Amino acid sequence: MVKIRGITKVFHPGEVNEVVAVNDVSLEIxxxxxxxxxxxxxxxxxxxxxxxxGSLFPDSGKIVVGxxxxxxxxxxxxxxxxxxxxxxxxxxxxxxLTIEENFALAATRGKFRGLGPALNKxxxxxxxDRLALLAMGLENRLTSKVGLLSGGQRQAITLLMAVFxxxxxxxxxxxxAALDPRASRxxxxxxxxxxxxxxLTTLMVTHNLTHALEIRDRTVVMxxxxxxxxxxxxxxAKMQVPDLMALFLESQGEGNTLLHRSTASS
Amino acid sequence: xxxxxxxxxLEQGIVFGLMSLGVYLTFRVLDFPDLSVDxxxxxxxxxxxxxxHAGGSPQLSLIAAMAAGMAAGAVTAVISTKxxxxxxxxxxxxxxxxxxxxxxxxxxPNLALLNRPTVFDALQGLxxxxxxxxxxxxxxxLLILLIGLERFLHTSFGLALRATGDNPRMxxxxxxxxxxxxxxxxxLSNGMVALSGALLAQSFGSADVxxxxxxxxxxxxxxxIGETLVGERTVxxxxxxVLLGSVLYRLAIAAALSFRFGPISLEPSDLNLITxxxxxxxxxxxxxxxxxxxxxxx
Numbered sequence: 001m002v003k004i005r006g007i008t009k010v011f012h013p014g015e016v017n018e019v020v021a022v023n024d025v026s027l028e029i030x031x032x033x034x035x036x037x038x039x040x041x042x043x044x045x046x047x048x049x050x051x052x053x054g055s056l057f058p059d060s061g062k063i064v065v066g067x068x069x070x071x072x073x074x075x076x077x078x079x080x081x082x083x084x085x086x087x088x089x090x091x092x093x094x095x096x097l098t099i100e101e102n103f104a105l106a107a108t109r110g111k112f113r114g115l116g117p118a119l120n121k122x123x124x125x126x127x128x129d130r131l132a133l134l135a136m137g138l139e140n141r142l143t144s145k146v147g148l149l150s151g152g153q154r155q156a157i158t159l160l161m162a163v164f165x166x167x168x169x170x171x172x173x174x175x176x177a178a179l180d181p182r183a184s185r186x187x188x189x190x191x192x193x194x195x196x197x198x199x200l201t202t203l204m205v206t207h208n209l210t211h212a213l214e215i216r217d218r219t220v221v222m223x224x225x226x227x228x229x230x231x232x233x234x235x236x237a238k239m240q241v242p243d244l245m246a247l248f249l250e251s252q253g254e255g256n257t258l259l260h261r262s263t264a265s266s
Numbered sequence: 267x268x269x270x271x272x273x274x275x276l277e278q279g280i281v282f283g284l285m286s287l288g289v290y291l292t293f294r295v296l297d298f299p300d301l302s303v304d305x306x307x308x309x310x311x312x313x314x315x316x317x318x319h320a321g322g323s324p325q326l327s328l329i330a331a332m333a334a335g336m337a338a339g340a341v342t343a344v345i346s347t348k349x350x351x352x353x354x355x356x357x358x359x360x361x362x363x364x365x366x367x368x369x370x371x372x373x374x375p376n377l378a379l380l381n382r383p384t385v386f387d388a389l390q391g392l393x394x395x396x397x398x399x400x401x402x403x404x405x406x407x408l409l410i411l412l413i414g415l416e417r418f419l420h421t422s423f424g425l426a427l428r429a430t431g432d433n434p435r436m437x438x439x440x441x442x443x444x445x446x447x448x449x450x451x452x453x454l455s456n457g458m459v460a461l462s463g464a465l466l467a468q469s470f471g472s473a474d475v476x477x478x479x480x481x482x483x484x485x486x487x488x489x490x491i492g493e494t495l496v497g498e499r500t501v502x503x504x505x506x507x508v509l510l511g512s513v514l515y516r517l518a519i520a521a522a523l524s525f526r527f528g529p530i531s532l533e534p535s536d537l538n539l540i541t542x543x544x545x546x547x548x549x550x551x552x553x554x555x556x557x558x559x560x561x562x563x564x
Contacts, residue, residue, distance in 0.1 A: 053439070079441030086435075094429040094436055101425055109441040113422040161440075 002029040002052070002169050002201060007061030007071075009047055021047040022058070023225035029169075032199045034192075036212045038244075039222030040252045045205050048222070049173050052203065054078040066168040080110025083162030085155065085175040092158030095147030099138060099157065102146055103127045106161035130160055134190065152183025156190055163194050170195065172204040176211065188214065209244050219244070221251045228252075268524075275520040277401045279513030281465050282484060284408050286512040287415060287505060288458035289485030294493075294504070295419070296451045297431035301357030301482050302342040303459045305364030306335045308478040310460025311467035312371040315379055318468075324385045328464050335460020336453040338364060343452035347445040361478075368475045376474040384468040400469035407465065411458060412505055418454075419501050427451050459485075480541055487545040488512035494551050518544055 009022040022044045029035050039045040050056040052063060054075030063071045065081045086092050093102050104118040107126075124142065131139040134156050138149075146154060155175060162170060172191065176184040188211055195202050206212055212219055216236040221229035228251035231239075285307060292300040310331035317327035338360055346356035369375055386399050394402055418424045429437045430447035437444050459481070467473040491514055492507030522540045523532050532540065 055438075074443075075438045076441050076443045079439055084439045086439075091433065092436055092439070094432040096432045097425065097429055101428075104422070105425055105429060105437075105440045105442075108422050108426075111441075113426050113442060115418070115421045115423055118420055118422045118425045 001031045001064075001066065002027075002203075003062075003064040004028070004048075004052070005062040005064075007048075007051060007058040007063065009044075009051060009056060009058050013059075020225050022051065024061070025225070025227060027220065027227065029201055029203060031201055034195055034200075034202045034215045034217040035204070036215050036217070036219045037203060037205045037222060038207070038209070038212055038219065038248060039228075040248075043222040043252070044225040045222045046173065047225075049171055049203065049205055052169070053082060053084055053171055081168040082171060083165075083167035083169070084171040085158050085162050085173065087174040087177050089151035089155040089158070089178055092161065093146045093154050096145065098143045098145055099131070099149075100124060100127055100142040102157065103130075103161060103164060106164040109165055130164065131157075134160065150183070152179050152187060155179060155183070155187050159187065159190060159194065163198060163200065166198055166200070168201065170200045170202040172202065172206075174205050174207060177207060184208075209241050209248070213239060213241055213244060221248060223251050223253060271520050271524060272517070273398065273401065275516040276513060277404065277469070279516040280401060280404045280408055280509075281462055281469065282516065283488070283509040283512035284404075284411060284465070285459045285462035285481060286485045286488035286508050287408075287411065288455040288462070289482065290489050290505070290508045291415070291455040291458070292452055293486060293489060294498075295428055295431050296448060296455075298343075298346070298353050298448060298452060299357070300339070300342060300452055300455060301354060302338060302360035302364070302452075302456060303357075303485060304478040304481045305361035305368070306338050306456040306459045306478070307463035307466075307481045308368050308473065308475055309338055309364050309371075310335050310463030311473035311477060312368040312377070312463075312475070313460070314464035315377040315467045315473035316371050316373070318379055318382050318384070319377060324383050324387070324468060328385065328461060331464035332457045332461045335463075336457035338460070339453040339456025340449055342456070343445075343449040347448050365475060372473060372475070375476075376472060378472045379468065380471060384471075385465075386468065400465075404465055404469070407461075408509070411461075412509070415458075416502050416505055423450075480538060483541055483545050484512075484515065487515050487541075487548050490545075490548045490551075491515055494548070494555075515544065515548075 004025060004027040006024050006026050007022060008020070008024050011019045011021055025048060037045050037048070047056065051058050054070065054073060057072050061071070062069060068081065070078045070081065100119055104123065107123060127142060128139045136153055136156065138153065138157070146157065159175070176187050179187060192214065194200070204215070213236070217233055219231045219236060220227055229247055285303065289303060292298045313331040313334045314327040317330055318324050342356045342360040345351050345359060346353045386403055389399055389403060390396070419428060426437060426442040427447045427450065430444045434444045437447070463478070466477070488511035489508050490511065492504070492511030495510060496503055496507035498504035498507065519537070519540060523534065523537070525532055
């Protein structure tokens, strides 16, 4: 269960380039829901995601993940509750560390990191078992440096790391956008399998309406920093991509969606 | 180049190897170019020399030197992370502050340790020739620290530290405070550099406020020579490479200083010029090699 209550984030407040990125948004994601968030560039969806992950703090409002209020908890502490996959496939892993070392970091997320050896036989076996699920042959390359892998492989590993310890909230930030079509489809397939199997509460930001409609759970459309549409599973069941496209265009409205200036500054 | 010069270069390579490991930890592992080492090397020497001068134990003075170095390193890291001052500048600030502090510690710009006890005295009478004694002890200290550092970089904390230099955003997303990693890492690095300075002072018989000049350059040269020659396939390979780089660097300097061509010969005061040339060469080497390889393919 994730609760967002009236959060607002303004960039460059009081300056000429003031932008209200997120404007008094409230959103509740029930336990186990797979929510898809779409919206044009500058609609505020990435800011909302960054507010949830703790990369940014809101100016006002409240964020609760599970039983914990995390509104102003720094990202590295909040990470105990949250798994995150970035848009950039290079962002989620450490290139200079081996595959197993990256997983060792994920295995200690939210725990004390002391001076004990990071890896042991039991953990290695677990990593091998999980990697075998990807069917990419990576389970035989535990000691390869991650920097040697392809973008698709790295993104699959990041996803697996994000769910290695069951997160209370999984954040997917356009995580297939930078991949080639085949890798993108494969990572999307793995995503749905993992989310469904573990029943994870998930928020996925995407520009890909086909991917959005693969998850007919709930789709939220953002525009100008606010929620413009909130589409439930019953409506989504009847929708095709053109229908969602029409709704999307309608919700973005006229005018420039790239730069939305607040009325307060004028 | 005489045998004596070679032994001297080897000894310097080993003592400065300790310092180079510290530079490797900041420059390569943490991606934090730390210039405070030019101040923490003489800091270690000053603390050790002042303690011995005051009648303290040479062994304890090594530990005190290391602690002082760690504190100074932590200051640099805190200035950089918490006050958000550029890491290069933070290091320079600590470095120049240490110049004054080091003179305060010694009570003068330099301090001689003639006829004072050193850590090397304890080994006298073990049958080791006295001129290789410092070399033997330094090698043992170096070996212990090398193994310790290698183990440390494979602990849970060490992994987070390595990942911090690689991809800080990922480290935060995996629930680790990158500031902690940087502060601990830079402190450890400067602890090793200061220990190196303390051993230098005890083996050369004096500490001097100017002895740190060019430390960072020498450390960087060792790191790059090592990388170029043996690569960094694993942590252990990279660390051994740094030591090899350190010894080769000192041998190259010794060879350059003993160079004589008719009336032209180099003076010790030319050392900094040679250092700069050697480091420029070492830095350029990977680039030159890449170009030559590219040409071969074409």
